[in-house]
Amino acid sequence: MKRISAAVALTAVGALAISGCAAGGGDNGDDSGLIEGSSITAAWNQAFYSYNGNTSFGNATANNNITYLTLDGFNYYNNTPELVQNTSFGTYEMVSEDPLTIKYTVNEDVKWSDGTPVDAADLMLDWAALSRALDTPDFDPAEFTDPETGEFTDAFPTDVVYFDSGATADAGLGLVTQTPEIGDDGRSITMTYDQPYVDWELSFPSPLPAHVVAKNALGIEDNEEAKQAILDAIENEDDAALAPISAFWNAGFNFTELPDDPELYLATGPYMISDFVADQYITLVANPEYAGDNQPTIEEITIRFIPDPLAAVQALENGEVDVISPQATADIKTALDGLEGITVVTGVEGTYEHVDLQFNNGRNPENIFSNPQVREAFLKTIPRQEILDTLIRPIAGDDALLRSSQIFVPGADGYDESVAANGSEAFAEVDIEGAKQLLAESGVTNTEVCLLYASNNPRRVNEFALIQASAAQAGFNVTDCGSEQWGGLLGTPGAYDASLFGWQSTSLAVTSSGPTFQTGGINNLTFYSNPEVDELIAQLNVEFDVDAQIDIQKQIDALLWGDFYGVTIFQFPGVTAFSDRVEGIDPSILAPTIFWNAWDWSVTDGGSEE
Structure with a gap:
């Protein structure tokens, strides 16, 4: 998947969705090429919970993976x-x-x-x-x-x-x-x-x-x-x-198990939902009404929800699943290297890790991050380099690097120039003394910071521990607000102070920054609002000249770092593994990554799983 690394370098980050993850034979049933009785099982690390990925609540990769195949x-x-x-x-x-x-x-x-x-x-x-x-x-x-x-x-x-x-x-x-x-x-x-x-x-x-x-x-x-x-x-x-x-x-389209009303999950795509058990799995079957070009070969695809990446590897080894794309860790890489009959594809993903701070939203005036000095102080304590060296470098090696732009992907046109001028250098290394001084000057005495993250994600658990320990040295009391339902809580006023998660690219749109950083945007989960940023985004929306687009994006990037919006940490190292039982897996850098061509998947043993 080295070609994916090249693709990252060629494009700016696209539109974003909340990411919880790194992300035959037989008789044909008809002329479409569908193989009767064929089935495979894939694994994903977060459960499906909404059939409407266009709401602020439902806009998540775990949902959009499914609706991509059904709508x-x-x-x-x-x-x-x-x-x-x-x-x-x-x-x-x-x-x-x-x-x-x-x-x-x-x-x-x-x-x-x-x-x-x-x-x-x-x-x-x-x-x-x-x-x-x-x-x-x-x-x-x-x-x-x-x-x-x-x-x-x-x-x-x-x-x-x-x-x-x-x-x-x-x-x-x-x-x-x-x-x-x-x-x-x-x-x-x-x-x-x-x-x-x-x-x-x-x-x-x-x-819909x-x-x-x-x-x-x-x-x-x-x-x-x-x-x-x-x-x-x-x-x-x-x-x-x-x-x-x-x-x-x-x-009306939010559900965490198969609804009694089948009209709530009608499909127009190559697949349709046939079964859904809460927190366990969702099953898709070929849609008999689908008349499009992307005719599926496999009759049934089951997606199991396995939050623990090591458990996903174990399921792959045991033959319980055929395809996995877990968040990569050193343990995952070691475990996969020891498996036979498994193809492993690695590279850089279109997802990046970051910490965002919830701004004053008008309903929570006591919010600790209403004060810019406190925001700056907290960001100075985020151990970005330690997170990279401890959790990412063992997997990605020399490809592991800090991402230091809210707008540009490392390697993209404009990235180096933006990083050199956007102010991110102030947060390249932990500055405990600087954080202490800013915190003292702010006059804030209640230094509790509730940090939301996926509590069932081992890498995020480790990141939280590193952030908590570092921030404590400067006087912050970072409390564990981890939750298995973290995705639905993002953007909820007063539910947390800071969040740790990944944005996954879903397109190559130059206007992708708007929904995240513009006042009231669907991905603006922090209540951030800067009229100058809004105006620049409005200019970007109508700017067709590439050089001018980059210049506007650089200005937005500098304003975000100057407002202490949050910090970016790293671009995800990607790993996809699949058994010899399935063919056609060819991951994309963009969401829905492994699922983008599920209609091209086929089984090599000509039948369903035992």
Whole structure:
């Protein structure tokens, strides 16, 4: 996988998702190439919990791995990586450059797994959710968020329209404030942007079933009537209907075991969910309604949830799973090197580790990191080099290096120049004395820092211990706020003070920094807000010149380090291992990494597992 290392050097970091991980024979059942009875098992380190990866709650790799295979769309990335237009689902074309006008058309034969056609109603719901153009103005949902789970509470107002997509007014579909036009007998919509947008090809994700949303939100039984109700609500800007529609879109697709209602996991992709046992596994089977180009060969894929990477290696050795992609550690590398009949692929991933600080969110004024001196002091105690040398260098060797940019991937154009000027040098080494002085000057006496991380991830447990010990030398009391449900808690006001996790790249979008660092962005889990950063991101969204893009990103990078937003630590070393029983595994640097071409996987023994 050395080619992946090269790919990192060629691209800036893409759009991001929360990462919990490093990330035949037989008779054909039909002309598609599907092998009846064929099955394999893969392992992932975090359990699935939401079928809607476009909400702030559900935007996580553990969820998006599944929906990538079950919810089809207009394009996807291969492992070059390059963007592939999925013309077997539908087509899109630029109708006009000025104003930027894009037409999306779904093919006639595309259906949901219940047989219902995919059409303009599904696309219009996607636009309403991802643009938030119809949301109730100035509504803030934070006080209605459960600090224990990160989900909205039962007290959430029933009379407001609020799509939890994190859309902002100057990026993506947030720039499409006019209601799109429907055409082609209800199979197309045409969207006009308020201004140019450099990454317009990436702004329209796979849709969820509009008829299911309306049936649950509005109590409608007939599928076609339900679709029409969605269209009517959007075109008439009917808040009374849009309020429950948005509420169901936000939370109705969250589940941690197989729902009683099969309509909650309808599919348009090559696979569909068939079984799901809480915290154990989720099983996908070939979707009989899928008519696209990415026809699967394997009939059934089961994904087991194994948080402990050594346990994943053991499961691979025992033949309980066929494919693993655990977070790499020295123990993992040693264990895999000793296995026979196993192919091991290593390289650098598109995921990076970091510590973020939760800023004053207006509802927690006593937040310790409201004070910039305290933020700076704490960041000076993060033992970045020790974490790298202790936990990463034994795996990656000379490829292990500190990542010192919030924006650029090491090796990408602009990285070296940005690092030289962004102020990260002040945090290259631990500075206990400097931290002590800043803490004393701040006047803050309660130095407790609640650090959220994945408590069932051994590498993160070790990182926490190193951070806790180092910060204690400067007078910080870092308390263990580790949780197995860490992903759902991210962004919850007052649930923690600092977080330790990884951002995984999902695309090569130049505008990827917006959702994370812009005020109100879907990935802005820290309540960070800087008007200058917002303005620069707005400029980046409409800038098509590569050199100018890099210059803007360098400015953003320096502001983030100057505001003591947090620290980046390392780019993930990647490891994927699979048994000789399976072929076609060819990991990508971008999410969904090993799953990007699951339809190309095949088994070599011609049957299902024993």
